[in-house]
Amino acid sequence: MEYKVRFANPAKQYADHREEFIKAFDDTLSRGAIVNKEELWKFEEDFAKFVGVKYGIGVNSGTSALDVALQAAGIGQGDEVITVAHTFIASISSIYLAGATPVLVDVGQDFNMDTRLLEKAITPKTKAIMPVHLNGRLCDMEVIMDIAKRKGLIVIEDAAQSLGASMKMADGAAQSAGSFGVAGCFSLYWAKALGGFGGSGMITTNDPAIAEKARLMRYNGENREDRHFYYHAHNFLMDNLQAALLQVKFKYFPQWLQRRKEIAELYHQGLGGVAQVQVPHFGDPRFSDIYTNYVIRAERRDELAKFLQEQGVETMISWGTPTYKEPVFVQGGMPRLVSAGGDVHPPAGGLPETEKICREVLSFPMYPELTLEQVQYVIEQVKGFYAQ
Numbered sequence: 375m376e377y378k379v380r381f382a383n384p385a386k387q388y389a390d391h392r393e394e395f396i397k398a399f400d401d402t403l404s405r406g407a408i409v410n411k412e413e414l415w416k417f418e419e420d421f422a423k424f425v426g427v428k429y430g431i432g433v434n435s436g437t438s439a440l441d442v443a444l445q446a447a448g449i450g451q452g453d454e455v456i457t458v459a460h461t462f463i464a465s466i467s468s469i470y471l472a473g474a475t476p477v478l479v480d481v482g483q484d485f486n487m488d489t490r491l492l493e494k495a496i497t498p499k500t501k502a503i504m505p506v507h508l509n510g511r512l513c514d515m516e517v518i519m520d521i522a523k524r525k526g527l528i529v530i531e532d533a534a535q536s537l538g539a540s541m542k543m544a545d546g547a548a549q550s551a552g553s554f555g556v557a558g559c560f561s562l563y564w565a566k567a568l569g570g571f572g573g574s575g576m577i578t579t580n581d582p583a584i585a586e587k588a589r590l591m592r593y594n595g596e597n598r599e600d601r602h603f604y605y606h607a608h609n610f611l612m613d614n615l616q617a618a619l620l621q622v623k624f625k626y627f628p629q630w631l632q633r634r635k636e637i638a639e640l641y642h643q644g645l646g647g648v649a650q651v652q653v654p655h656f657g658d659p660r661f662s663d664i665y666t667n668y669v670i671r672a673e674r675r676d677e678l679a680k681f682l683q684e685q686g687v688e689t690m691i692s693w694g695t696p697t698y699k700e701p702v703f704v705q706g707g708m709p710r711l712v713s714a715g716g717d718v719h720p721p722a723g724g725l726p727e728t729e730k731i732c733r734e735v736l737s738f739p740m741y742p743e744l745t746l747e748q749v750q751y752v753i754e755q756v757k758g759f760y761a762q
C-alpha cells in the first residue's frame with residue numbers, strides 16, 4: 375500500500391544528513407575504531423551533559439539499560455519494584471530478570487503512573503520505584519521523589535521514551551528525564567526521538583559506584599584496566615560505530631525536539647475541537663513534553679484506524695492489550711495489580727484506566743521530517759471520519 379503519511383520515515387532523515395553519516399562512518403572505520411573507543415566515550419559524555427548527570431553508559435538497547443541498571447543498583451531476589459502496567463513489556467521483564475517481583479499500579483489521564491496509588495503499593499519488601507515516562511512526558515517526579523525519600527526507596531527511571539523531557543520542580547528549575555533517580559534508562563531504538571541505526575540505549579547516573587558497576591556489567595563483567603572479571607554478565611556494549619552515527623544526529627536533536635513540539639501544537643489545534651478525540655494536552659505548565667509519540671484517545675478507535683489506513687495514513691496502537699493479559703503473565707503467574715479501588719485480580723478484574731487506554735489509544739505519525747501539509751492531511755481525515 376502506498377501511504378500518503380507514513381508512521382515513521384527513517385529514510386528521509388538519513389537522506390537529509392547522508393553526507394555527514396557517510397563521513398562519520400568512514401572516519402570511524404578508517405581508524406579501525408571498532409569497539410569501546412573515543413566515539414562511544416564522547417557520546418556518553420555529551421549525553422550525560424544533556425541529561426544533566428555525571429555519567430552515561432552506552433548499551434545496545436533500552437532493554438539492556440534497564441537490565442543492567444536494576445542489577446547495578448542492587449535490585450535482586452526478595453525485592454519488590456513498583457512500576458506501571460501500561461508500558462512496554464521490557465520495564466516489567468527487567469524486574470523479573472533481576473530476580474525481583476514487580477508490583478503494577480494503574481496510570482492516570484497522562485498515561486503515566488498514578489502517584490496517588492504509590493503508597494498503597496508499598497510493602498516491607500519494596501525496594502524501588504520505576505516510573506515510566508511514557509510518550510515523552512515525565513511522571514510527576516516531585517511527588518515520586520518525595521514518597522521515595524520518605525519511604526527510603528530508590529528510584530530507577532524508565533526514560534526510554536523521554537530524552538529531553540523535563541519538568542519544573544518546586545524551586546522553579548527544570549529537571550530532565552533520567553536525572554532524578556539513582557539511574558535513568560534510555561532507549562535509542564531507531565524509532566525513538568533520538569534513534570540509532572537499529573537498537574541502542576544509555577544508562578545515566580550521578581552515582582560513581584553504580585556507573586562503575588554498570589560499565590562492567592554491560593561488558594561481560596570485565597574491568598578493562600586490570601582485565602579481571604567481577605560479575606557474571608552479558609555483552610550489552612553499544613557499538614562504537616553506532617555512537618559515531620548517533621553523535622551526528624545528536625547535533626540536530628534540540629531542533630528536532632522543537633519541531634516535534636510544533637507538530638504537536640498543530641495536532642492539538644486541529645483536533646482539539648473534535649468531541650470524539652482527546653488530545654495529549656494535559657494543561658500542567660510545569661511539564662515540557664517532547665512527544666516521542668503523539669497519542670490520542672479516540673471513540674471508535676479501531677474504525678478510525680481502519681479509515682485512516684484506507685486514506686493512506688499509517689497509525690499504530692501502543693498498546694492494545696494490557697501487559698498483564700499477555701501470555702507470559704497468564705501462563706507464568708500474575709503480578710500484584712494496584713488500582714484506585716484496591717487490588718484487582720484478572721480475569722475477574724483489571725486496572726480500570728489501563729484497560730480503558732488500551733481500548734482508546736491511537737498513535738499518529740510524529741517525526742521532525744513531517745510536512746505541514748501531511749499533518750494537515752491527517753487532521754482533515756480524522757475530522758472527515760467523525761463527520762460521516
Ligand SMILES: Cc1ncc(COP(=O)(O)O)c(C=O)c1O
Nearest residue numbers: 435436437462464534561562563
Ligand atoms: C517504556 C519503554 N521501556 C523500555 C523499552 C525498551 O527499549 P528497547 O526497544 O531499546 O530495548 C521501550 C522501547 O520501546 C519502551 O518504550
